[in-house]
Amino acid sequence: DKDNGIVTGFSDVKSGLSTGATRLFVYGVFDAPVTDSGSSGVKGYLKFKPGADHTVTLRLATSLISIDQAKDNLRQEIPDGTSFGTVKERARKTWDKLFGKVEVEGATPDQLTTLYSSMYRLYLYPNSGFEKVGSKYQYASPFSAMPGPDTPTHTGAKIVDGKVYVNNGFWDTYRTTWPAYSFLTPSQAGEMVDGFVQQYKDGGWT
Numbered sequence: 001d002k003d004n005g006i007v008t009g010f011s012d013v014k015s016g017l018s019t020g021a022t023r024l025f026v027y028g029v030f031d032a033p034v035t036d037s038g039s040s041g042v043k044g045y046l047k048f049k050p051g052a053d054h055t056v057t058l059r060l061a062t063s064l065i066s067i068d069q070a071k072d073n074l075r076q077e078i079p080d081g082t083s084f085g086t087v088k089e090r091a092r093k094t095w096d097k098l099f100g101k102v103e104v105e106g107a108t109p110d111q112l113t114t115l116y117s118s119m120y121r122l123y124l125y126p127n128s129g130f131e132k133v134g135s136k137y138q139y140a141s142p143f144s145a146m147p148g149p150d151t152p153t154h155t156g157a158k159i160v161d162g163k164v165y166v167n168n169g170f171w172d173t174y175r176t177t178w179p180a181y182s183f184l185t186p187s188q189a190g191e192m193v194d195g196f197v198q199q200y201k202d203g204g205w206t
Contacts, residue, residue: 005030008067020142022157023150027070028060064140066154126168139164143203165195
């Protein structure tokens, strides 16, 4: 939508290990006028008329359900008028709150870097696979048979009520990763476990 600076689309890119992964939809809004655009195959370009600071900001959200849901996710998470600085500061505070759960006395700077870098990587996964749809949480099930085909605007996957979590290696994570989740963030760990149990309830496997 060149006139309104809106970009929409979907991606089916996935790895060979992404069993059941569903279509990903995107919805984005630019803060500068689009002056030109074009595409060729999977490639595309946009040209803008930026402001005095010569920057263009894109607010972007994704959904595994639909383009419309991606648009609503953007409204929920980064509403119109939210600056890049605001999003950055919100993310910093979220990570600081998590890192603040661990304090180490007598550690060297290198040891602290290792500790907090490892905590950062620890909490990149698992990922929430659910979305706030109206007043309830739902997800596009990668575990159940698809009742219909994907379209450019909506998934063909079964839409299920509840919260599900995805992307966990499992083979060795029980040794240190899950004990760390349980020790540092017990409520979140419980919700994540429930999210993996939901996989079994939904499709009979995890």
